[in-house]
Amino acid sequence: MSGSTAAPSSLSNGVLILDFGSQYTQLIARRLRELEVYAEILPYSTPISQIRAKAPRGLILSGGPDSVHRSGSPRPDPAVFELGLPVLGICYGMQLMVALHGGKVRASRTREYGHAALTVLEPNALFEALPGSLQVWMSHGDGAERLHNGFKVLAKTETAPYAAIADESRGWYGVQFHPEVAHTPEGGRVLENFARRICRVHDRWTMASLLERQISAIRDQVGQGSVVCALSGGVDSSVAAALIHRAIGRRLHCLFVDTGLLREGDRERVEGSLGQALGLNIKVVDASKLFLGRLARVSDPERKRKIIGKTFIEVFEKQAKRLKGVDFLAQGTLYPDVIESVSVHGPSAVIKSHHNVGGLPKRMRLKLVEPLRFLFKDEVRRLGAEMGLPREILGAHPFPGPGLAIRVIGTLTKERLRMLRAVDLIFREELHRSGWYDKVWQAFAVLLPVKSVGVMGDARSYESTVVLRSVDSRDGMTADWSRLPAQLLQKVSGRIVSEVKGVNRVAYDISSKPPATIEWE
Numbered sequence: 241m242s243g244s245t246a247a248p249s250s251l252s253n254g255v256l257i258l259d260f261g262s263q264y265t266q267l268i269a270r271r272l273r274e275l276e277v278y279a280e281i282l283p284y285s286t287p288i289s290q291i292r293a294k295a296p297r298g299l300i301l302s303g304g305p306d307s308v309h310r311s312g313s314p315r316p317d318p319a320v321f322e323l324g325l326p327v328l329g330i331c332y333g334m335q336l337m338v339a340l341h342g343g344k345v346r347a348s349r350t351r352e353y354g355h356a357a358l359t360v361l362e363p364n365a366l367f368e369a370l371p372g373s374l375q376v377w378m379s380h381g382d383g384a385e386r387l388h389n390g391f392k393v394l395a396k397t398e399t400a401p402y403a404a405i406a407d408e409s410r411g412w413y414g415v416q417f418h419p420e421v422a423h424t425p426e427g428g429r430v431l432e433n434f435a436r437r438i439c440r441v442h443d444r445w446t447m448a449s450l451l452e453r454q455i456s457a458i459r460d461q462v463g464q465g466s467v468v469c470a471l472s473g474g475v476d477s478s479v480a481a482a483l484i485h486r487a488i489g490r491r492l493h494c495l496f497v498d499t500g501l502l503r504e505g506d507r508e509r510v511e512g513s514l515g516q517a518l519g520l521n522i523k524v525v526d527a528s529k530l531f532l533g534r535l536a537r538v539s540d541p542e543r544k545r546k547i548i549g550k551t552f553i554e555v556f557e558k559q560a561k562r563l564k565g566v567d568f569l570a571q572g573t574l575y576p577d578v579i580e581s582v583s584v585h586g587p588s589a590v591i592k593s594h595h596n597v598g599g600l601p602k603r604m605r606l607k608l609v610e611p612l613r614f615l616f617k618d619e620v621r622r623l624g625a626e627m628g629l630p631r632e633i634l635g636a637h638p639f640p641g642p643g644l645a646i647r648v649i650g651t652l653t654k655e656r657l658r659m660l661r662a663v664d665l666i667f668r669e670e671l672h673r674s675g676w677y678d679k680v681w682q683a684f685a686v687l688l689p690v691k692s693v694g695v696m697g698d699a700r701s702y703e704s705t706v707v708l709r710s711v712d713s714r715d716g717m718t719a720d721w722s723r724l725p726a727q728l729l730q731k732v733s734g735r736i737v738s739e740v741k742g743v744n745r746v747a748y749d750i751s752s753k754p755p756a757t758i759e760w761e
């Protein structure tokens with residue numbers, strides 16, 4: 241990864257998680273951070289020199305889908321056990337610990353999956369201040385069958401005689417269950433005991449302390465230099481910009497590109513909430529003519545995305561060059577992207593050529609400032625709140641880079657954009673008014689290239705159809721359609737056909753993802 245990062249690089253008061261490919265690995269870090277213990281994730285194969293350089297207070301070996309019996313299954317550098325650090329192995333991580341230290345792991349072709357009752361057999365630091373019996377979540381095939389001398393059993397379940405083990409003299413602990421998932425209600429306290437009592441992490445990782453550290457890290461990195469930033473008005477770029485602004489004030493230059501593909505009020509919101517209220521140095525570049533000109537007669541969604549991505553880079557580059565003495569580019573890269581790019585599974589397949597400004601730094605030879613590189617999305621929101629960013633920015637639904645271009649299905653015209661903007665505004669207004677805006681992940685309207693017959697008074701009409709889409713989701717990867725109340729839909733539909741000229745039919749999308757996607761293009 242190029243460029244330096246205004247972010248924590250030492251774990252001297254935190255825990256390092258080695259990822260063996262479990263779907264829950266990110267959750268371990270999130271749980272710990274919720275408990276104000278700083279945690280980072282690295283792939284299991286990270287060389288020991290890098291682990292040492294991080295100087296963590298303890299290690300967690302995550303779960304993973306593999307079996308320790310398979311040759312070629314993931315192994316850490318054996319030296320991780322010689323660092324003198326406490327280690328917590330979770331599921332596959334525990335089996336590794338057992339198998340690598342003279343114990344025996346039973347291979348199993350069937351998986352135990354679901355709730356189990358855990359009985360704690362003797363008092364110990366990992367289960368301190370917890371009841372003697374806990375509900376836990378199991379998801380494993382193999383299990384420990386024999387331990388070597390140093391280890392003892394701490395807890396069992398009906399089917400797993402070694403559900404938790406420890407070699408207390410070395411600070412090594414293993415749990416067969418998943419303390420990081422919500423199905424293990426007391427799991428957070430198990431992780432907290434490991435971090436606070438066993439690893440002796442004393443610092444509290446709070447948003448206030450993070451804010452101070454990030455500000456000084458940005459100042460160290462940028463010195464007397466200047467930074468340029470592409471502000472979209474979305475949560476990530478807004479929080480990144482507000483943070484850098486705190487550190488270097490008006491030496492941060494924000495460029496807001498009006499692509500002509502924005503929603504009603506987007507530009508005013510950025511100018512008002514970030515420009516006027518927070519004092520950010522924002523230049524609005526109206527490039528709508530250029531974008532709409534290049535998109536005229538284009539109907540293929542991927543071509544739309546490519547044209548928009550390329551045009552955006554062109555416009556941004558031209559404007560940035562006019563700013564004298566800029567040597568840094570700010571990006572709102574988040575931790576999941578960072579983990580993904582080095583993950584055990586490799587970067588996930590790109591289904592859509594997502595428009596982002598990732599192509600910028602290489603061409604522009606700017607150094608990167610990425611102050612959110614180590615944060616999860618909910619942490620970005622909390623950091624934004626800590627800096628006083630308004631709810632209308634922090635609580636905004638995700639909005640795709642290519643904007644309304646991929647919501648006007650088929651070819652774009654000014655008239656069709658006008659219709660969609662008006663429909664989208666009504667939908668959002670009613671969602672806000674009814675309190676539903678904050679309950680759903682994302683809601684928007686799509687304009688179809690389909691006309692249908694209707695009646696307006698005594699006359700027949702032949703006009704456009706719009707689709708309302710609202711989904712519930714945790715991360716946008718999977719989603720279900722929101723069960724919006726019929727009354728709300730009725731109100732929205734009524735307003736649309738009476739207020740928006742050219743639309744006579746409204747449909748509500750009831751498909752989930754998969755198999756459908758959230759956007760229509």
Ligand code: XMP
Binds near residue numbers: 592593640642759
């Ligand atoms: P899909 O449609 O792939 O959307 O289910 C998942 C999430 O990604 C957003 N999305 C995009 N964001 N550029 C973006 O910046 C794009 O081209 C793009 N396409 C989809 C979508 O709004 C949803 O939040």
